[in-house]
Each structure stands twice: as C-alpha cells, then as structure tokens.
Amino acid sequence: DSGVTQTPKHLITATGQRVTLRCSPRSGDLSVYWYQQSLDQGLQFLIQYYNGEERAKGNILERFSAQQFPDLHSELNLSSLELGDSALYFCASSSGAGNTIYFGEGSWLTVV
Amino acid sequence: TQLLEQSPQFLSIQEGENLTVYCNSSSVFSSLQWYRQEPGEGPVLLVTVVTGGEVKKLKRLTFQFGDARKDSSLHITAAQPGDTGLYLCAGIFSGTYKYIFGTGTRLKVLA
Numbered sequence: 001d002s003g004v005t006q007t008p009k010h011l012i013t014a015t016g017q018r019v020t021l022r023c024s025p026r027s028g029d030l031s032v033y034w035y036q037q038s039l040d041q042g043l044q045f046l047i048q049y050y051n052g053e054e055r056a057k058g059n060i061l062e063r064f065s066a067q068q069f070p071d072l073h074s075e076l077n078l079s080s081l082e083l084g085d086s087a088l089y090f091c092a093s094s095s096g097a098g099n100t101i102y103f104g105e106g107s108w109l110t111v112v
Numbered sequence: 113t114q115l116l117e118q119s120p121q122f123l124s125i126q127e128g129e130n131l132t133v134y135c136n137s138s139s140v141f142s143s144l145q146w147y148r149q150e151p152g153e154g155p156v157l158l159v160t161v162v163t164g165g166e167v168k169k170l171k172r173l174t175f176q177f178g179d180a181r182k183d184s185s186l187h188i189t190a191a192q193p194g195d196t197g198l199y200l201c202a203g204i205f206s207g208t209y210k211y212i213f214g215t216g217t218r219l220k221v222l223a
Contacts, residue, residue: 002154033211042200043155043213056209090154092211101145101202101211103154 003027004104006091012110018079021107025072025093031055032074033092033101034066043090049074050096081111116201116214124220125191133186133217135201140181144203147213155200155213158186191221 003026013019025032034046045058049068060066063081068074078085088108094101119134135144143162147155159168161177161184168175172195174187188195201214 004154035213042216043202045210045212048209048211050209056211058210058212088152092154100157100160102157105154106152108152 002102002104004091004093004102006089006104006107008107009105010108010110012112013081015081015083015111017081017111018077019081019109021076021078021089021091021109023074023076023091023093023104025074025091026102029093029095029102030072031094031096031099031101032068032072033094034060034074034076035090035092036087037090037106038084038087046076078109083111085109086111116203116212118199118201118214118217120217121215122218122220124222127192127221127223128190129221131188131191131219133188133199133219135184135186135214137182137203137205140206141203142181142206144177144181144184144201146175146184146186147200147202149198149200155202188219191219193221193223195219195221 005024007022030051033048035043037043046060048056052068066076088106090106092101092103117136145160146158149155159175164179164181166177172189176185199217
C-alpha cells in the first residue's frame, strides 16, 4: 500500500459526460501528480500541483482540469468525454521535487 | 520537447537469460528512477539514481546512471518469470518540475 488513495477504482460513463477523479496523497506529501495511461502505453504526464498551486503542466487537454485543495487532496475533472479518453488515470504524490514519488492504484475510466 | 526513449520496446526471453534495458534522453536528469508495473496496477519504484556514473544493485537487477546523467540502463541477470512486467524509467529534467516517464519496455520471461 503506497498510501495514495484514488477513487473511484472503476468508472463507466457515456461519451459527452463529465467525471471527477479524486486523489488523497500520502500523509505529509505536498505534491500531487496526475498521469494518463492508455492500453499498452506509457504514462503520460498531465499536471502537477504543489501545496495547492499548479507547478507543471504536461499534455493535458483543455477538456480536462484539475485542482489541489487546502487539505491537499486533488481532483481531476474530465469533461465532454470521448471514447479515446478511456484509460487508467494515476495519481501520485511526493513530499517535494526530487523526492520519491508514490503511485495510487489508479482509476479505470471506460467511456462507451 | 524533453523525451525519454526506452529500448527495446518489447522483449521476450527464456528463463535464465540476461537482458539489458536502456533509457536515453538528450537532456540532463536531476534524478532518475526505474519502476516496474504490473497490469492494472500503479508503477512500483525499484531504484533512484542521482549521481553520474552511479551503479546500484537490487538482487539480480543492476542499474547504471550515465556519466553525463542523460541515460541509464537496467540489467537483469538470470531472468525469471516473476520479472515479467512493464519497466519504466522516469525522471525530472534539470531546471523543470515535470516528472516524465519513458516509453516503457515490456518484458516477458518464459519458463
């Protein structure tokens, strides 16, 4: 158990809908990262937050947004969903840049 | 664009064979990690290398960080079926906060 909690574990939704994925980082970790992993693909970096502020942005679509709240949990919002958004979405956390990053078990999103 | 290329992309070998996986970039890493990922699970950290030329061993796995901190390798000795999985390198490029993953090497070890 990495200490990073993601919910929901599985989600099936229709095209055009909107979903929210939630992540609780390890206790004491200030950084939260979001990644997307499509079937048989590597992990694509989406976005990183540090203590509530956006720190780095990757190839995140405009239909996607995220935030980190004062209690340090984070949410990834995916809207106007398309079939191609079906993927495993991982959240990870660390205590800061250069420190070990721990991954949650992921949220499986299936868009039908 | 900062990229992490891994090679080979796929590798299927017999139990007992040795193998090496490579991770290359044109940019310098401030630190680099190797992960192993099983299907449907999150990546699990194997090792972190920080210093150029550093070599770390984890049982049958040997990790090496290039002198210029732009590349790394993972060598597995006497591979076992339990080594099967997706191996990923990842790191933060110097001067950025982005934590980028390599393209991955999918290893299958046949009994």
